[in-house]
Amino acid sequence: MSEDKNFVYAKEEPVPGAQDSYEMSSESNKDHSSPKSVSAWQDFKDSFKRVKLEEMDPNLTEAEKIAMATARSPLQRHLKNRHLQMIAIGGAIGTGLFVGSGTALRTAGPAGILIGWGLMGTMIYCVVMAVGEMAVAYPVSGGFTTFAVRFLDESLGFALNYNYMLQWLVVIPLELVAASITVNFWGTPPRYRDGFVALFYVVVVVINFFGAKGYGEAEFVFSLIKVVTVTGFIILGIVLVCGGGPEGGYIGGALWNNPGAIPGANAGQRFKGVCTVFVTAAFSFSGSELVGLASAETENPRKVLPGAAKQVFWRICLFYIISLCLVGLLVPYNDENLIGASSVDAAASPFVIAIKTHGIRGLPHVINVVILISVLSVGNSGVFACSRTLTALAEQGYLPKIFAYIDRKGRPLVATVFTCVFALLSFIAASDKEGDVFSWLLALSGLSALFTWLGICLCHIRFRRALAAQGRSTDELAFTSPAGYWGSVYGAVMLFLILIAQFWIAVWPLGGGGSAEAFFNAYLSFPVLIAFYVFHKIWKRNWTWFIRAKDMDIDTGRRVVDIDVLREEVAEEKSVLASKPFYYRVWKFWC
Structure with a gap:
């Protein structure tokens, strides 16, 4: 995987370009004032300012930009x-x-x-x-x-x-x-x-x-x-x-x-x-x-x-x-x-x-x-x-x-x-x-x-x-x-099958008395989805x-992290789990 198209990073650290950009933008908007000189009210107001992110590589495809x-x-x-x-x-x-x-x-x-x-x-x-x-x-x-x-x-x-x-x-x-x-x-x-x-x-x-x-x-x-x-x-x-x-x-x-x-x-x-x-x-x-x-x-x-x-x-x-x-x-x-x-x-x-x-x-x-x-x-x-x-x-x-x-x-x-x-x-x-x-x-x-x-x-x-x-x-x-x-x-x-059953109920409701209004009340979201x-x-x-x-x-x-490292970690976790009693393995499977 190439570095310019993927985020590959260790453990659970923040996404590069997100938290780092937040920290940089926070610093840049403090006018280099010392922490003591910035009032709590100013901090509160500044918290509503937008986080600035780095520009994305213009060579990425539209799908990659979205991702x-x-x-x-x-x-x-x-x-x-x-x-x-x-x-x-x-x-x-x-x-x-x-x-x-x-x-x-x-x-x-x-x-x-x-x-x-x-x-x-x-x-x-x-x-x-x-x-x-x-x-x-x-x-x-x-x-x-x-x-x-x-x-x-x-x-x-x-x-x-x-x-x-x-x-x-x-x-x-x-x-x-x-x-x-x-x-x-x-x-x-x-x-x-x-x-x-x-x-x-x-x-x-x-x-x-x-x-x-x-x-x-x-x-x-x-x-x-x-x-x-x-x-x-x-x-x-x-x-x-x-x-x-x-x-x-x-x-x-x-x-x-x-x-x-x-x-x-x-x-x-x-x-x-x-x-x-x-x-x-x-x-x-x-x-x-x-x-x-x-x-x-x-x-x-x-x-x-x-x-x-x-x-x-x-x-x-x-x-x-x-x-x-x-x-x-x-x-x-x-x-x-x-x-x-x-x-x-x-x-x-x-x-x-x-x-x-x-x-x-x-x-x-x-x-x-x-x-x-x-x-x-x-x-x-x-x-x-x-x-x-x-x-x-x-x-x-x-x-x-x-x-x-x-x-x-x-x-x-x-x-x-x-x-x-x-x-x-x-x-x-x-x-x-x-x-x-x-x-x-x-x-x-x-x-x-x-x-x-x-x-x-x-x-x-x-x-x-x-x-x-x-x-x-x-x-x-x-x-x-x-x-x-x-x-x-x-x-x-x-x-x-449930959507088909609901269509059936919307057209022929329980007890009879079906109508166009009752149908659209029950099924309007489907034509809306199709319209979108x-x-x-x-x-x-x-x-x-x-x-x-x-x-x-x-x-x-x-x-x-790294796919090979991740595989090793998962294999190690499975090995540890296999050594546990049966009731513990059942518990971990469901919980």
């Missing part, structure tokens, strides 16, 4: 191991699990939610393992959002990136309004909704202006609360199922017999009911890929990211499957409390219903607090994800260069400001047209998570093909996906359909 720009981005690495671990474990625990599972239970029954979340869980495991492998090798600005441009096709990468950016851009105002609705659970008059929107808006904005460290610390606290809540419910749920509640009486699997495991008069209705769960489950897993996006701002991606990615297994098994299994044992799918409640109302939460109907009072208030925290957590993640995606798009030349503005504290300042300004749309909560506006905004990004995960699987498949085509092997990778190549194939096939793809093809006159495996650039921006 180099994202690889040398001066985002600072403030996320620690505990941040990524908690983001991975609790990052996707939110309203999709606490409240959305109620709708899924009503339409698919206790068996249907286990099938839906189980299948989606195996797919998500493969996706996160794939993104972990690539993010460890390429901890670049924008993370996995840059991989499609490199491994698939520039136009497809453009479409997927814009789709992912829209997903989080729309989610932020939606979640701020949802938080204000959640507060209404305590009898807060609706006229105060905008006041709570303003309060939550300030909280999310302030957190993100502390940069990656602020996001990491906030998510650490938010996720810890969610994990403790779900763990507590699992313990209490087991007690209730076994008859240890205030009302006593062994419950077991009685509700699987009456009213039944899956609602529906015939096999076709039951199958369609299970299919409706996939989108709800996908919504609940949204954010699982954030560990890959955060790779550029992690202190030691090689050591931290693999463990964080593997935590998805425990989240799927312990927090989703076990808790939903207990919900299905404690709440019948025809419970009247599952119908007609708000999507962010604790009264609609099957977790609350499960405990209230078995003689325990007072818990809805606790669950509502956790739902509120979950909503704020998603809004916080939205600002982080959207701002980093906007920065990566600008670094790739798909947005004005001003969006690539990163200050001396490593904050993508302009992208964050733009994201926060768009979030002001949340104040439409006071309008009578609020429901119409937000339903169409949500439709714009309704399937974005599925397209993102499909893109990740395809990128991993093509990345492995490129290694093989160029005579390389996985021995030069610091971390390889335990699910491997075929795990990504399985994930891609599953996602393709076609626009880029015409704009760039890019008439190639995919990048050939032998032509892929799999070196620029790699975080490696």
Whole structure:
């Protein structure tokens, strides 16, 4: 690998041209004053100045310039191991699990939610393992959002990136309004909704202006609360199922017999009911890929990211499957409390219903607090994800260069400001047209998570093909996906089938009554994705359909020491692991 086209550097040192340039620009803007003569206020003001980077070699190709720009981005690495671990474990625990599972239970029954979340869980495991492998090798600005441009096709990468950016851009105002609705659970008059929107808006904005460290610390606290809540419910749920509640009486699997495991008069209705769960489950897993996006701002991606990615297994098994299994044992799918409640109302939460109907009072208030925290957590993640995606798009030349503005504290300042300004749309909560506006905004990004995960699987498949085509092997990778190549194939096939199932449900919804408006509310993001793809093809006159495996650039921006040295280190680590007891090797495989 040539020095002018690749970053090859030792251990986990900062990218050449990024941190060095930051230090030089900091010195040049201090007017050579001594540290004592510079006031704290001046330091604060200077921290918002742009980091200056060295000019790139003009002889590089366009693809190499894009790879180099994202690889040398001066985002600072403030996320620690505990941040990524908690983001991975609790990052996707939110309203999709606490409240959305109620709708899924009503339409698919206790068996249907286990099938839906189980299948989606195996797919998500493969996706996160794939993104972990690539993010460890390429901890670049924008993370996995840059991989499609490199491994698939520039136009497809453009479409997927814009789709992912829209997903989080729309989610932020939606979640701020949802938080204000959640507060209404305590009898807060609706006229105060905008006041709570303003309060939550300030909280999310302030957190993100502390940069990656602020996001990491906030998510650490938010996720810890969610994990403790779900763990507590699992313990209490087991007690209730076994008859240890205030009302006593062994419950077991009685509700699987009456009213039944899956609602529906015939096999076709039951199958369609299970299919409706996939989108709800996908919504609940949204954010699982954030560990890959955060790779550029992690202190030691090689050591931290693999463990964080593997935590998805425990989240799927312990927090989703076990808790939903207990919900299905404690709440019948025809419970009247599952119908007609708000999507962010604790009264609609099957977790609350499960405990209230078995003689325990007072818990809805606790669950509502956790739902509120979950909503704020998603809004916080939205600002982080959207701002980093906007920065990566600008670094790739798909947005004005001003969006690539990163200050001396490593904050993508302009992208964050733009994201926060768009979030002001949340104040439409006071309008009578609020429901119409937000339903169409949500439709714009309704399937974005599925397209993102499909893109990740395809990128991993093509990345492995490129290694093989160029005579390389996985021995030069610091971390390889335990699910491997075929795990990504399985994930891609599953996602393709889920998109087909969602199309079927959008055209012929459960219970009938399909319409054009209902279809576009459910499937609008697909024609939007196609529109972005076609626009880029015409704009760039890019008439190639995919990048050939032998032509892929799999070196620029790699975080490696020396391939031979890396192979020796990996071989030594495997040798040490092989000498450990069996239970320890099993633990390390999954964690």
